[in-house]
Amino acid sequence: MNIIEDFIPRDRPNRPGVAITPTNITVHNTGNARSGADAAMHASYIKSTNDKVSWHYTVDDNKIIQHIPIDEMAWHAGCRKGNENSIGIEICMNQGINMEMAEKNAQQLIAYLMAKTSINDIKKHQDWTGKYCPAVLLKEGRWEQFIRGCFCLFEEKKTIKKEHWAKTYYQQLIDRGLVIHEERLDDPITRGELFAILCRMLEL
Numbered sequence: 001m002n003i004i005e006d007f008i009p010r011d012r013p014n015r016p017g018v019a020i021t022p023t024n025i026t027v028h029n030t031g032n033a034r035s036g037a038d039a040a041m042h043a044s045y046i047k048s049t050n051d052k053v054s055w056h057y058t059v060d061d062n063k064i065i066q067h068i069p070i071d072e073m074a075w076h077a078g079c080r081k082g083n084e085n086s087i088g089i090e091i092c093m094n095q096g097i098n099m100e101m102a103e104k105n106a107q108q109l110i111a112y113l114m115a116k117t118s119i120n121d122i123k124k125h126q127d128w129t130g131k132y133c134p135a136v137l138l139k140e141g142r143w144e145q146f147i148r149g150c151f152c153l154f155e156e157k158k159t160i161k162k163e164h165w166a167k168t169y170y171q172q173l174i175d176r177g178l179v180i181h182e183e184r185l186d187d188p189i190t191r192g193e194l195f196a197i198l199c200r201m202l203e204l
């Protein structure tokens, strides 16, 4: 899962810069059904708007974009308690989107955040203020199913995550001074990195 970081500049009015320790995740639908209202469009909107509105991630059917670090407050829940305790995720619903894929991506993101933060409380926007949001999931009666999917993916991640199979090799290479960057065991290697490693091997 690839998360694109495209943060709102620190001096923008919708990035208050208040430190938080989130205890739950709030799920939204953007409410924007226009064609083209995808994650990239929301990323550019959120960086330029003067409205006091912000959230942490926007997800569509092929992208996850992060707008604010998860330990900073955003304005998405419609109430102080929600904003101060919650990571906000907007799922796109633009015309032509593959909604199933977008929701899968959102579930992956939520499972990832659950593993990263040990949060296990997933809320609808509706739980904070009564607003009919996430509208698509509510309208289609799939909220419970959506949440079950998040927990299933989380359980899968937990079992896989325990110990990466390549970790022992990584450690051996660290000990011999061959590693050229931090541990990213599933990332591809570039030609440049390969050249650097070959040189180091020749110097051993």
Ligand SMILES: [Zn+2]
Pocket (backbone or CB within 6 Å): 027, 028, 029, 076, 125, 131, 133, 134
């Ligand atoms: Zn909402």
